[in-house]
Amino acid sequence: MKxxxxxxxxxxxxxxxxxxxxxxxxxxxxxxNRKKLFKKGINLMxxxxxxxxxxxxxxxxxxxxxxxxxxxxxxxxxxHIDDHGEALKIYDRILDIDVxxxxxxxxxxxxxxxxxxxxxxxxxxxxxIESDPTYGMAWYNKACFLSxxxxxxxxxxxxxxxxxxxxxxxxxxxxxxxxxxVRIEEGFKRIQExxxxxxxxxxxxxxxxxxxxxxxxxxxAESALRKxxxxxxxxxxxxxxxxxxIPIYDLAPNIAEKMGKEKxxxxxxxxxxxxxxxxxxKELSQAIQSVREAIEExxxxxxxxxxxxxxxxxxxxxxxxxNFFDEHREIRLWKIRLKDRGQDYLIxxxxxxxxxxxxxxxxxxxxxxxxxx
Numbered sequence: 001m002k003x004x005x006x007x008x009x010x011x012x013x014x015x016x017x018x019x020x021x022x023x024x025x026x027x028x029x030x031x032x033n034r035k036k037l038f039k040k041g042i043n044l045m046x047x048x049x050x051x052x053x054x055x056x057x058x059x060x061x062x063x064x065x066x067x068x069x070x071x072x073x074x075x076x077x078x079x080h081i082d083d084h085g086e087a088l089k090i091y092d093r094i095l096d097i098d099v100x101x102x103x104x105x106x107x108x109x110x111x112x113x114x115x116x117x118x119x120x121x122x123x124x125x126x127x128x129i130e131s132d133p134t135y136g137m138a139w140y141n142k143a144c145f146l147s148x149x150x151x152x153x154x155x156x157x158x159x160x161x162x163x164x165x166x167x168x169x170x171x172x173x174x175x176x177x178x179x180x181x182v183r184i185e186e187g188f189k190r191i192q193e194x195x196x197x198x199x200x201x202x203x204x205x206x207x208x209x210x211x212x213x214x215x216x217x218x219x220x221a222e223s224a225l226r227k228x229x230x231x232x233x234x235x236x237x238x239x240x241x242x243x244x245x246i247p248i249y250d251l252a253p254n255i256a257e258k259m260g261k262e263k264x265x266x267x268x269x270x271x272x273x274x275x276x277x278x279x280x281x282k283e284l285s286q287a288i289q290s291v292r293e294a295i296e297e298x299x300x301x302x303x304x305x306x307x308x309x310x311x312x313x314x315x316x317x318x319x320x321x322x323n324f325f326d327e328h329r330e331i332r333l334w335k336i337r338l339k340d341r342g343q344d345y346l347i348x349x350x351x352x353x354x355x356x357x358x359x360x361x362x363x364x365x366x367x368x369x370x371x372x373x
Contacts, residue, residue, distance in 0.1 A: 034063040038070055041077075050077045066097055075107060084111050102132040109141055118148045133340065134333045136165035144178035155179070156187040163191065165333070170195045175215045189223065192216060196224040197251075200234060205248040225249060284316050288361045295353050300343050307335045324360055331356075 037060035044053035057074040061067065075090035088111050094104040109124030122145040128138040139162035146155035159179075162169040170191050173179055182188050192214075199213045211221050228234045233255050238245040287309040294302040309315050310331050320328040334353065337345050346353075 031064065034060045034067065034070065037063075038073070041070075041073060045073070045077060050081050053077050054081075068094055068097055068101065071097075072103065072107075075104075079107065079111055079114075082114075084115055087111050100131040102128040102135050102138060105131065106135065106138045106141060109138075109145070113141070113145065118145050121145045122149065132337070134165055134336050136162050136169060139165060140169045140172070143173075144176065147179050147181045150181055152182050152185060153187075155182050156185060159191065160187070163194065167194070167198060170198070171214060189220075189227070192220055193224045193227050196221060197228060197233060197255075200249055200251055205250060206246060207249075210249070284319060285361060285364050287316060288357050288364075292354060292357055295346065295350055295357075298343060298346055298350070300338055300346055303346060304335055304338050307331055307338075311335065324363070327356055327360055 037056050041053045041056040041060065044050075044056060054074060054077050057070055057077065060070045061074070064070070071090055071094050075087045075094070078084075078087040078090060088108060091104045091108040091111070094101055095108075098104075105124050105128035109121040109128065112118070112121035112124060122142065125138045125142045125145065128135055129142065132138070139158050143155045143159035143162060146152075146158055159169070159173060159182075163173075173188075173191060174195060179188065195214045195216065196210055199210045202213070204210050204213050207218070207221060207225070210216070210225070211218050214221065216224070225234070225236075228249075229236060232252055234249050235252050237248050237250070239248050287306060291303065291306040291309070294306055310320050310328065311317050313321075317328070320331070334349070337349075
């Protein structure tokens with residue numbers, strides 16, 4: 001590393017080069033200081049110094065008053081110190097710049113929620129969903145607001161939609177006080193069944209462990225287990241615990257094949273057990289090569305077409321669900337967003353897409369080597 005006070009270079013061209021390099025980073029890159037302030041503000045927020053973070057974000061906005069990234073964090077900080085009026089003004093500024101920004105609409109909805117203005121909160125999250133129909137958190141918040149407005153069937157439909165996008169929302173809903181109006185409904189009971197089924201898949205086989213991991217009441221967990229047994233989705237056995245026997249639950253064999261199972265190992269570390277041998281890995285690898293080319297060429301129609309290779313069960317969809325469940329869901333969401341937003345969305349998310357397919361290909365390559373050996 002060059003020392004700060006070392007002798008000047010004897011080569012005048014090198015000195016000019018260093019000067020130009022400095023000017024390029026500090027002058028030509030006009031966003032340099034804003035980025036520096038933005039990062040400082042983020043660090044202050046992480047340390048829960050919200051008032052200080054607000055001052056820094058406002059300094060950054062003097063450099064670029066319309067920077068959405070900075071405005072979003074400023075609004076978030078204002079919201080968390082209960083300065084709801086200023087937070088709303090900031091989100092409105094963002095929407096003046098980009099009226100289709102789903103995050104700004106969703107956050108605006110949360111401000112109205114804190115003010116107990118549930119009708120306005122609902123209106124905001126519906127606009128977030130209009131901008132991005134796959135925004136799972138906006139669907140979840142819509143379900144909460146509808147429940148608070150006592151629109152029970154609509155609340156359940158929105159909650160189911162949020163769970164389809166992200167299954168973690170099922171578990172989150174169990175203890176959410178906003179769902180007090182819908183908790184007795186049969187539709188919510190089915191959501192409890194989903195949560196119990198997922199807990200069993202993760203390797204929790206006794207009633208106590210299921211209650212502990214799902215936050216369900218014991219009676220609700222027992223009810224969900226009975227329903228799952230009646231539907232043939234799980235099976236019940238017994239294991240000896242001292243002088244007594246306790247029931248244990250596991251996925252039915254056909255369900256285990258579809259979902260895969262996670263087995264708890266030493267120290268509670270989860271070990272994934274694939275449901276059946278991976279087939280047609282070479283075809284899947286070839287599809288990755290094709291989709292990578294389409295993404296790099298920024299060809300929306302071709303990318304959407306090849307995405308079907310990873311989604312359609314008659315092609316490689318079943319393999320993706322069994323071996324790359326999260327990646328399959330991500331690709332499915334990308335396809336929807338590409339249809340809605342087109343090339344702009346592809347360009348914005350190009351790097352993320354390529355990284356996902358690179359990671360899948362690495363795993364496939366390892367599996368191919370294991371099969372060959």
